[in-house]
Amino acid sequence: MSEKTILLDHGSGGLASQRLISELFLKHLDSPILRGLEDSAILENRQGRLAFTTDSYVVDPIFFPGGDIGKLAVHGTINDLAMRGATPYCLSLGLILEEGLRFDELERVIISISEACKKAGVPVVTGDTKVVPKGKGDKIFINTSGIGFVDESIDISSKNAKVGDAVILSGTMGDHGITIMTRRAGISVQGDLHSDTMPLHTLVAALLRELPGAVHALRDPTRGGVASTLNEIAENSGLGIELCDEDLPVRPEVRAACELLGLEPLYLANEGKCLAIVSGDKAEQALAVMRATPEGREAAIIGRLVAEKAGRVIINTPVGGARVVTPLHGVPLPRIC
Amino acid sequence: MKHLDEYRAADLTKPLVEELKNAVSKPLRVMEVCGSHTMAIFRNGLRSVLPDGMELVSGPGCPVCVTSASHMDAFIAMADRPGVRVTIFGDLFRVPGTSASLAQASSRGAKIDIVYSPMDALDLAMRYPGELVVFLGVGFETTTPGIAATILAAYNRAIKNFVVFSTQKTMPAPMEALLSDPNLQIDGLLCPGHVSSIIGAGAWSPMAAKYHLACVVAGFETADLLKSLILLARQIGQNDIKVENAYPRAVSWEGNLRARKMVEEIFEPADMDWRGLGRIPASGLKIRPKYATFDAEVRLDITLPQAEEPKGCMCGYILKGMNNPRECPLFDTRCTPANPVGPCMVSSEGTCAAYHKYGRDI
Numbered sequence A: 001m002s003e004k005t006i007l008l009d010h011g012s013g014g015l016a017s018q019r020l021i022s023e024l025f026l027k028h029l030d031s032p033i034l035r036g037l038e039d040s041a042i043l044e045n046r047q048g049r050l051a052f053t054t055d056s057y058v059v060d061p062i063f064f065p066g067g068d069i070g071k072l073a074v075h076g077t078i079n080d081l082a083m084r085g086a087t088p089y090c091l092s093l094g095l096i097l098e099e100g101l102r103f104d105e106l107e108r109v110i111i112s113i114s115e116a117c118k119k120a121g122v123p124v125v126t127g128d129t130k131v132v133p134k135g136k137g138d139k140i141f142i143n144t145s146g147i148g149f150v151d152e153s154i155d156i157s158s159k160n161a162k163v164g165d166a167v168i169l170s171g172t173m174g175d176h177g178i179t180i181m182t183r184r185a186g187i188s189v190q191g192d193l194h195s196d197t198m199p200l201h202t203l204v205a206a207l208l209r210e211l212p213g214a215v216h217a218l219r220d221p222t223r224g225g226v227a228s229t230l231n232e233i234a235e236n237s238g239l240g241i242e243l244c245d246e247d248l249p250v251r252p253e254v255r256a257a258c259e260l261l262g263l264e265p266l267y268l269a270n271e272g273k274c275l276a277i278v279s280g281d282k283a284e285q286a287l288a289v290m291r292a293t294p295e296g297r298e299a300a301i302i303g304r305l306v307a308e309k310a311g312r313v314i315i316n317t318p319v320g321g322a323r324v325v326t327p328l329h330g331v332p333l334p335r336i337c
Numbered sequence B: 001m002k003h004l005d006e007y008r009a010a011d012l013t014k015p016l017v018e019e020l021k022n023a024v025s026k027p028l029r030v031m032e033v034c035g036s037h038t039m040a041i042f043r044n045g046l047r048s049v050l051p052d053g054m055e056l057v058s059g060p061g062c063p064v065c066v067t068s069a070s071h072m073d074a075f076i077a078m079a080d081r082p083g084v085r086v087t088i089f090g091d092l093f094r095v096p097g098t099s100a101s102l103a104q105a106s107s108r109g110a111k112i113d114i115v116y117s118p119m120d121a122l123d124l125a126m127r128y129p130g131e132l133v134v135f136l137g138v139g140f141e142t143t144t145p146g147i148a149a150t151i152l153a154a155y156n157r158a159i160k161n162f163v164v165f166s167t168q169k170t171m172p173a174p175m176e177a178l179l180s181d182p183n184l185q186i187d188g189l190l191c192p193g194h195v196s197s198i199i200g201a202g203a204w205s206p207m208a209a210k211y212h213l214a215c216v217v218a219g220f221e222t223a224d225l226l227k228s229l230i231l232l233a234r235q236i237g238q239n240d241i242k243v244e245n246a247y248p249r250a251v252s253w254e255g256n257l258r259a260r261k262m263v264e265e266i267f268e269p270a271d272m273d274w275r276g277l278g279r280i281p282a283s284g285l286k287i288r289p290k291y292a293t294f295d296a297e298v299r300l301d302i303t304l305p306q307a308e309e310p311k312g313c314m315c316g317y318i319l320k321g322m323n324n325p326r327e328c329p330l331f332d333t334r335c336t337p338a339n340p341v342g343p344c345m346v347s348s349e350g351t352c353a354a355y356h357k358y359g360r361d362i
Helices: A015-029 A069-082 A103-120 A175-185 A201-210 A225-237 A252-261 A280-291 B002-008 B010-023 B035-043 B069-079 B102-107 B118-127 B144-156 B173-179 B193-199 B201-211 B222-237 B257-266 B289-294 B351-358
Strands: A049-057 A087-098 A124-132 A140-150 A166-169 A215-219 A240-244 A275-278 A300-306 A313-316 A322-325 B028-034 B054-061 B084-088 B111-114 B132-137 B162-166 B188-191 B214-217 B243-245 B267-274 B278-287
Touching: A015 A103, A015 A124, A049 A069, A069 A087, A069 A103, A069 A140, A069 A201, A087 A103, A087 A201, A103 A140, A166 A280, A175 A252, A201 A215, A201 A280, A215 A225, A225 A240, A225 A275, A225 A300, A225 A313, A225 A322, A275 A280, A280 A300, B002 B010, B002 B222, B010 B222, B028 B035, B028 B193, B028 B222, B035 B054, B035 B193, B035 B222, B035 B351, B054 B173, B069 B084, B069 B102, B069 B162, B084 B118, B102 B111, B118 B132, B118 B144, B118 B162, B132 B144, B144 B162, B144 B257, B144 B289, B162 B278, B162 B289, B173 B201, B173 B278, B188 B193, B188 B201, B188 B222, B193 B201, B193 B257, B201 B214, B201 B243, B214 B222, B257 B267, B278 B289
Parallel strands: A087 A124, A240 A313, B028 B054, B028 B188, B084 B111, B084 B132, B132 B162, B188 B214, B214 B243
Antiparallel strands: A049 A140, A087 A140, A166 A275, A166 A300, A215 A275, A240 A300, A313 A322, B267 B278
């Protein structure tokens, strides 16, 4: 048995580390700045405001339908930049590997990162790798930080939401969260469940270009789902949010799996969706712009900002009733019966 | 899911709301027995459209909520034993015992796995032959057949390191205990759809007769619930008390005889401790002596510890329908889903969790 695995040596900083960098990381992630292998990346001085963000990824399983931990790490950080209206410029990549991780699995992740970076046009310019003893980690943890540029004319923040604004969701809810949960549980559900992981910076760029000034806030509803993110917007803006149950886009197979596990799509993580808070009079135009992009084909207006019910999210149900949507508490756990 | 949307659509459900208003001719209190009903009623916004005079109270049909404090302590003590791997349904993870929860036991190194079916627990037993894998049986008739099938599979495959700690409970025994309390004024029961698919709609007949209680077996979609409430209101209004089955697409009068036969092969009726209700004769299921090798209480020689309910926690009263969560001094102050004191705040089916999540004034 000569299956290649990651050894503690690969994190030693010695020869094994060097080989890992040159034979794996540079092979797939090559960029002029990274190639220098210096202690830090020097970026050209650019006028204007910078956006800077960081995020860590610890997903289990590391490969899942629709993506893997590598794609997630690239898309997640790009999206965090995009949600402030920034044009993503470059990423850092920090890896914490568990001793014993199969080399081919690591290579698959690195190739996936490389593909995601190329497709998004955002390079990795600096990186770091550490190896922890077996049992002290879980295969691979990734941290990505990102830098982006924000045009002077752009001011996007939850605080800017106004009464009468529309809430637009760029696509269906819960695809990523339910895919991970059913994979972890080994449950097979009819239909094609897959993560929605994708970068949203081109969708955001189209919105900002086509409708300058109309987009007041942008958020990506990752952990905690649409429910928790909207609660944050309501709280930050001091306004209420009213949703319409029937307008919430959910894939039928996602809804079926949620029924089975006693979960609500509103609380499940998304990795390729954004919530746009847009001027009420521009809502239809914004919807059209989003739907014209591949990322936003299934975008829908799901609600609006209201002066009443400050700081809370309300959902109107088909039966003519209404209820409060609270943020998520703790990890969503499947129920007994 | 088109099938479900059909039962939720406005053009079907809105007229039913009107029909319900017309059906309620005098004040009535209805208990929804099942935790899934409590949740569905809140989620669909039904509470906000109920006609005046109709009051819904939540009953004891949340399996996690009715698990006694001493059982929780026994579960946690067992998880701390070396060589034991405990497998549970997710709801149970955060339920506090007297001094800790399974989640806290897990954080200090106890081996606890959340599974989605007892068969997953059997798979774990085969994967870890050096450990004793315990499945915590917490649930009603809906989960018992699956557990019975798993024990049979373990028996047939001669798997020695798999056991079940059964606190399985049965309906409608606790309802009898509940209804004999003169303080509880209930006119009708919204009977649990899933449980009734096993025990049969007919199982509610003695309740209807003995306590003069309108009984309607209900499904879980908006239209199911509204139709069932209409039937209950009419029965009570016309004093025509009986059992009606408003969920015939899943429930028959006799129930699932095959599932019950398998359960009877493995389990026998036993007295069971219920949170808030105490020990109720023949309200639970124990593993028969023939299958004692799969009985955790036998294999691990467990005696139930004495345990007090948490001070100030009103779960016991809430799951009997005597109080609503807002009347509990701990509700939303010391007791929240993030930091639960009582089980009704933990389970996704729990009444307090439902009130916390959905029950705020709009």
